[in-house]
Amino acid sequence: MADSSQIVSVPLAERGYDVLVGTRNLGEAGDFLCQRADVSHAVVITDQNVEEPHAVCVVESLAEADLQVDLLVVDAGETSKSIDMVDGLWQQLLELGVDRKAVVVAVGGGVIGDLAGFVASTYGRGISLMQVPTTLLAQVDSSVGGKVGINLPGAKNMVGAFWQPVGVLIDTAVLDTLPQREYRSGLAEVVKYGVILDAEFFEYLEANIAGLNDRDAKVLRHVVTRCCEMKAEVVGQDERDQTGQRAVLNYGHTFCHAIETVCGYGKYLHGEAVAIGMICASRLAERLGRIDAALTARQRDLLTSLQLPVEVPEVDHDALLEAMTRDKKVEHGRLFFVLPSRLGHVELVGDASLDDARAALENK
Ligand code: NAD
Numbered sequence: 001m002a003d004s005s006q007i008v009s010v011p012l013a014e015r016g017y018d019v020l021v022g023t024r025n026l027g028e029a030g031d032f033l034c035q036r037a038d039v040s041h042a043v044v045i046t047d048q049n050v051e052e053p054h055a056v057c058v059v060e061s062l063a064e065a066d067l068q069v070d071l072l073v074v075d076a077g078e079t080s081k082s083i084d085m086v087d088g089l090w091q092q093l094l095e096l097g098v099d100r101k102a103v104v105v106a107v108g109g110g111v112i113g114d115l116a117g118f119v120a121s122t123y124g125r126g127i128s129l130m131q132v133p134t135t136l137l138a139q140v141d142s143s144v145g146g147k148v149g150i151n152l153p154g155a156k157n158m159v160g161a162f163w164q165p166v167g168v169l170i171d172t173a174v175l176d177t178l179p180q181r182e183y184r185s186g187l188a189e190v191v192k193y194g195v196i197l198d199a200e201f202f203e204y205l206e207a208n209i210a211g212l213n214d215r216d217a218k219v220l221r222h223v224v225t226r227c228c229e230m231k232a233e234v235v236g237q238d239e240r241d242q243t244g245q246r247a248v249l250n251y252g253h254t255f256c257h258a259i260e261t262v263c264g265y266g267k268y269l270h271g272e273a274v275a276i277g278m279i280c281a282s283r284l285a286e287r288l289g290r291i292d293a294a295l296t297a298r299q300r301d302l303l304t305s306l307q308l309p310v311e312v313p314e315v316d317h318d319a320l321l322e323a324m325t326r327d328k329k330v331e332h333g334r335l336f337f338v339l340p341s342r343l344g345h346v347e348l349v350g351d352a353s354l355d356d357a358r359a360a361l362e363n364k
């Protein structure tokens, strides 16, 4: 393990695992895996944007660790999270003679992590999974915590499982090849962690805007490690998203999902919609007397410095409100929002009305 690498443990007893965060450590994938799983065959699943050089580097490392290695490459993009793609991958695993001594290694962003993870959770009633996330969003969020799944037409992430990996290997240097817009989108999730769980971390982000914008290796290692620590702690408390503790990760997401639905998937990247959603949620918290305007302004300033959007798009607000009432976070007709009560602390709030939500959209 390189001197600068750090290990974060996900505290889930027999399902617990390590997240290794380093820079230029993809070549450690083979040793990292063999120290944590008794496997002899690895099937690396990636997409065509990540295959060269990152997935190939992982394949070489796994082969050097004396594993039989196969590489499966799927189309990049959200449409690959489909049952047709899963079916195709199941068939390929069968043809490759994959058995219980095999591990699926997901090398890619959240799409590949969710898709390959779902395949691992179902093939042969479940085989081992290792995550090697290559987008910032996947490094700070989706690769940790075991949520895997695919979309149904018109229903995102509707079919899936909780399937924890045997380990997560993160190389922040792979972010060098990530398109700028994808990178910035991941930064929104990073800011989210500061607002919901760690005021000091939020201050660190405010103090390191240049390092964040320049993808400075030291800043990125600290940021990714701290986000993984927070995610690990939340997942350790509420693995299956049942007690409300894991729901804090959905800060900004009720507004975000409505914006994604009404504007059409593709107009905004997820993190961009999260950035706008966080500002709406913060304004809602202001309206309910939970925080003052200064906290919303701080979030807006930080997100803007990271070149993320913060303005609600010019669409019909009734359509946004209707989409919100159809969101998964509606229970017994009540809208639930994750709202800050101070920097670094949020609560699940069930007493906001649709009028309050409308005012937050309209910035009244
Ligand atoms: P993505 O996986 O589609 O990746 C974005 C784009 O970047 C793709 O074109 C991909 O090919 C490319 N790419 C990835 N790594 C690259 C690299 N290092 N260099 C160059 N290009 C690279 O998108 P994403 O934002 O990572 O993930 C979004 C998905 O994650 C959604 O499907 C969402 O539902 C899911 N998600 C899951 C969880 C969870 O807990 N399981 C949490 C959040 C989001």
Ligand code: GLY
Pocket: 141, 142, 145, 147, 241, 246, 249, 250
């Ligand atoms: N990304 C939200 C969760 O993992 O619960």
